[in-house]
Amino acid sequence: MPEPFLSIQHVRKSFGTATVVQDFNLDIEAGEFVSFLGPSGCGKTTVLRMVAGFEEPSGGRIVIGGKDVTTLKPNQRNIGMVFQAYALFPNLTVAQNIGFGLKVAGVPRAEIDSRVAEMLDIIKLPAGEFGSRYPYQLSGGQQQRIALARALAPRPKVLLLDEPLSALDAKVRVSLREEIRSIQKKLGITTIFVTHDQEEALSISDRIVVMYGGKAEQVGTAFEIYNRPATRFVAGFVGTLNILEGRLAESGKVRVGTGEIALKDKLDGARPGDALSLALRPEAITLDRRKGDDVLMAGEIADVQFLGSVIRVRVRTGDSTVSLDTFNNPATPPPQIGDKVEVSFSSGDVMLLN
Known part of the structure; x- marks a missing residue:
């Protein structure tokens, strides 16, 4: 099996008596796009800064391309970094900003000009129109594109992105994240992307590292993280989740509200009467009975939220309340608060939370 291109091995970081990163391990393949996802203060940016060389690990090592870079300075690691704040030089033109790192490295002027034009073409801001502009003459999205081009211009081995889209409005964020991914694939550059979104x-992402309390709670593809969360934190943090509190019945099923659920998970050590916490995604539930569903629960509409293409409905059933998503249909009005309804779902979609 080939060696990983970027390897973070048993890395930890403490500030005084506070440990912010605990025994963090991750191997990243060449050309892979990996996202660090987690709430503020979980340690994701600290790990990124240690990879970049802006923070020195309190323990562990970081290897890039087979070389131990743990003690090397940032400018010795051949890494490109894009920050949340654009950090462009206001007194330099777009072209000068992109070529700045190349100029510092002593690259000949003709080569700098060629590389700048190439980068402006990649980020779809033509040199003839944008090269001579200054940062204040650009929108936020355009400025972040320039920051990305500047990071990529020296042809770094690794690209690090520290919440680069958080200062942009929602529509621009969606457009720019797609562009970043497209450029990353085109260049084949190994990338770490930090976000709380x-x-x-x-x-x-190719893979996601969900972080909490300075640790990696789970590493996996988007499909794995969403559909098979490894911990209660991951289950609750990624996506919307129904938490159902039930009790184990004599039948071996779990009694929740007005229904009983036959779990696919093993109930090692559980006894009748024991309280159990279950999780269920809103999209797994439907109003009325759906073919193939084996759980049917009677209830009452408690709330209806119109979210555009999706309508989120909350149904009170016994002592529990569940949220479900249904697509908007202009020809069919949404249910009304107080309506008596039934909801159904498959017990196979229910997750047991530890």
Whole structure:
């Protein structure tokens, strides 16, 4: 099996008595796009800064391309970094900003000009129109494209992106994240993308590292993270989740609200009467009975939220309340609060939370 291109081995980081990263391990293949996802303060940016060389690990090692870079300075690691703030030089033109790193490295002027034009073409901001502009003459999205081009211009081995889209409005964020992914694939550059936005991570990553409390809670593809969360934190943080509290019945099923659920998970050590916490995604539930569903629960509409293409409905059933998603149909009005309904789902979609 080939060696990983980027290897983070038993890395930890403490500031005084506070440990912010605990025994972090991750291997990343060449050309892979990996996202660090988690809430503020979980350690994701600290890990990124240690890879970049801006923070020194309190323990562990970082290897890039087979070379131990743990003690090397940032400019000795051949890494490109894009920050949340654009960090462009306001007194330099777009072309000068992109070529700055190349100029510092002593690259000949003709080569710099050629590389700048190439990068502007990649980010779809033609040199003839944008090269001579200054940062204040650009939109936020355009400025972040320039910051990306500047990071890529020296042909780094690894690209690090620290929440680069958080300062942009929603529509621009979606467009730019797709462009970043497209450029990353085109160049084949190994990339780490830090975000607290689960939609961003789910939509563009080869793999996702969900972090909490300075640790990697789970590493996997978007499909694995969403559909097979390894911990209660991952289950609750990624996507919307129904938490159902039930009790184990004599039949071996779990009694929740007005229904009983036959879990696919093993109930090692559980006894009748024991309280159990279950999880179920909103899209797994439907109003009325759906063919193939083996759980049917009677309830009452408690709330209806119109979210555009999706309508989120909350149904009170016994002592529990479940949320479900249904697509908007202009020809069919949504249910009304107080309506008596039935909801159904498959017990195979229910996850047991530890």
